[in-house]
Amino acid sequence: MKYLIGILIFISSLEVFSQQKMDVIGVYHESGSTGGGNVGGANYYILENHHFVIIAYATIIYGKWEINEKNVLILSPTKPPTFKIYGRYNPTIKSGAKIMFQNFESRSFIQINEETVFTPVFNENANCLSYPNVASFSQKTESISLATIKEIYKFQVKNNANDFIAIYHHSRDIYKPFTFQITPQGLIDNQGKVMKKKSLKMIDEEEKSYIVEIQKSIDANRNYLYVNHLYNNFDKYDTEVEEQYTFDKNKNAYCHKFAYKPNEENEKLQDAYNRDAFLYKYLEIVVDEKVKKEFEIASKPLFRATCE
Secondary structure (H helix, E strand, O other): OHHHHHHHHHHHHHHHHHHHHHHHOEEEEEOOOOOOOOOOOEEEEEOOOOEEEEEEOOEEEEEEEEEOOOOEEEEEEOOOOOEEEEEEOOOOOOOOEEEEEEOOOOOOEEEEOOOOOEEEOEOOOOOOOOOOEEEEEOOOOOEEEEEOOOOEEEEEOOOOOOEEEEEEOOHHHOOOOEEEEEEOOEEEOOOOOEEOEEOHHHOOHHHHHHHHHHHHHHHOOOOEEEEOOOOOEEOOOHHHHHHHEEEEOOOOEEEEOOOOOOOHHHOOOOOHHHOOOEEEEEEEEOEEEEEOOOOOEOOOOOEOOOOO
């Protein structure tokens, strides 16, 4: 009898959880603050497959969600790797290579082709950085190693890539889990603000297709960037680019069918940084090896940034 009661309780708890899951699926809007931050607010998309997407100004956060025994919704953002490198073949570079460094102001190091020492990317306590930070290297790049004080990440260069974007995901930049109490009124955050639910079926087709594209890129682990010549990264997907752009083989770049102006990548157009009419596609280079060991550090950094 006790065994039967235990089974019934277990089945009942599964039914309650299933109902909780169905109750939480939807889209929630968080209003922007009045203090100047996140003015447009954010939309939280809680999806049926236990993934979520948060979209705010210039920000996309995604990961997996769960509901704990206290009826709390926990959104756990996907943790990016410490370093990422994207590369492309640049036909204008006749010898050597160039690398654009993003978020490297914290203590970090680089080694090209297994040289004897690692070079600091920036000086210690770097501040007042310019943008972009691009370094040129005279030798052909066969491997790139990026390091923190504790770990070395080695990337093997392929497909004649000679133009790179390196990104450092510092631990301070990684999002912590978001938690919300589930109530009949909606989701309540730790400050008592309520976000009301709207059915995913109620969002417009453009918004729905955008979420689908994001979901596809998450599932497929999207491994590319579309970047203009001033290193502004645009959140575009292959399907969109294939429809709206023409590939220029000589430039190894994509030109918008209607918006591109001849040779605009070499002109000083107004608002050029925000233009997406001319784009380069960079492919992710998968880390080949990760090790923990001491290494020799050069005294001179690639970049020196100081307000003094």
